[in-house]
Amino acid sequence: MGLNAALAVHPASGHGAAARIADAVAERLRPAVDRLDLLTATSVEESRALMRSAHAEGLDVLIVLGGDGxxxxxxxxxxxxxxxxxLVPSGTGNDFARALGTPADALAAADTLAEALRTGTRRVLDLGRLDPGPAGQGAWFATVLCSxxxxxxxxxxxxxxxxxxxxRxxxxxxxxxxxxxPRPVTLHTDDGVLELDATLVAVGNTPYYGGGVPICPGATPDDxxxxxxxxxxxxxxxxxxxxxxxxTGAHLAHPAVQTLRTRTLRIEADANPAWPxxxxxxxxxHTPVIATCVPRALTVVAP
Structure with a gap:
């Protein structure tokens, strides 16, 4: 059976960069797969509908041309x-692609991805998952949850x-x-409860957020x-x-900073107003928010 892939293009990513390079990216990817469908969407709802249609036709690999969103x-x-x-990065942050070691240049990233498709190179990664709460199923996250x-x-x-x-x-x-x-915060971890006045809490599955800030420098998505x-x-x-x-990651040495490792975390903050x-x-x-690290939740095509 051949390799069925789809290239999901988000035209607004990178102030229109994704739309401008979509054809060139597709040209580099097409020889590495048996089928490549182009999915161009201008809204989350349209994108999800196109992905579902591609999946119904036997989708093996979804390739995203865009930014972190x-x-x-x-x-x-x-x-x-x-x-x-x-991933073929073409946004303003590209933090997940950065964590995977993907080239920052979109066309170079497409060439690297094409080679990985030809050789069948895969990585299996952990993801964070948010507690569903009253609204239903919780979202996955690949990089950092911050509050x-x-x-x-x-x-x-x-x-x-x-x-x-x-x-920006x-x-x-x-x-x-x-x-x-700062405000009073309560963190429920695997090892107990931590109460303190805090300025921010960052929960890293991978190191980067905010366009390359290594807020959790030691985070690896496979532990x-x-x-x-x-x-x-x-x-x-x-x-x-x-x-x-x-x-540079030098913030970890600051006396106001502390770090910990945990599989689950609940963040509670003084609700006047609630922390975003x-x-x-x-x-x-807003807080309270609960996150769980789910091992081997995502397969990526990457060296």
Whole structure:
């Protein structure tokens, strides 16, 4: 039986970059598979419908051309349908692709992916899963679940139209510094309960968020555990001094930072107002939030 693949294109990713390079990416991938369908969607609902139709026709590999938001949708589908995932990054953050060692250039990534398709190279990864709560089945996440200051930054960055790329997060950080305050947080882990005043909690299945920030530098998606980074009650001046180290991983040495490892985590924060929560850069409502590391939940086509 031949290899049936689909290329899911999110035209708005990377300010239109995905749409501009879709044909060139498809040209590189097509010789490596027996069938390649092009799935172009302008909404999450349309994308999911196209993926379901492709699955009904015997889909083996879903290849996502887009950024972290597009990758997040691909993860949901592939984990739920036992379909392998391939990534060709063309967004502003590309944190999941970065964690997989995928080339940052989309065409180079397509060439690397094509070779992996030809050789049958696969990796099986853990994923995080959020507790379903009253709304139904919980979302999967591949990179980082964050709550607190960093989630507020993520929300503000998503609303900005300028600048693009990692600088958008830098602008959002400066804007949030003026208003954000630490608050009492309770963390329920495998090893017990931790209560403290905190600025942020980041739960890493992989190291990066925010366009390459290694918030959980030691996180690996094949050990069955989350790496959790907690920044305690840091004031604005402390945060300003700590933030430059985030892009190098030096923040772990700061006295306000502590780390832990756990398979499950419940985050509870003082609800006035509730802390926002984001996973893979996508909003997941507010605290309380429960996450579980699920071993071997996703197959990816990657070296």
């Amino acid at each position: 597009a990758a997040h949708q691909g993860v949901q589908f592939c984990a739920d349908h036992d379909v392998a995932l391939g 607190g200051f960093d989630a507020a930054v993520n929300a503000r960055a998503n609303a900005l139209r300028w600048p693009s790329g990692p600088r 997060y830098d602008v959002a950080i400066l804007a949030e510094l003026a208003a954000f305050r 069955g555990l989350f790496d959790v980074t907690v920044i305690g009650a840091a004031g604005r001046l402390q945060l300003l001094r700590l933030l430059p180290g985030l892009r 929560a984001y996973a893979d850069g996508e909003t997941q409502g």
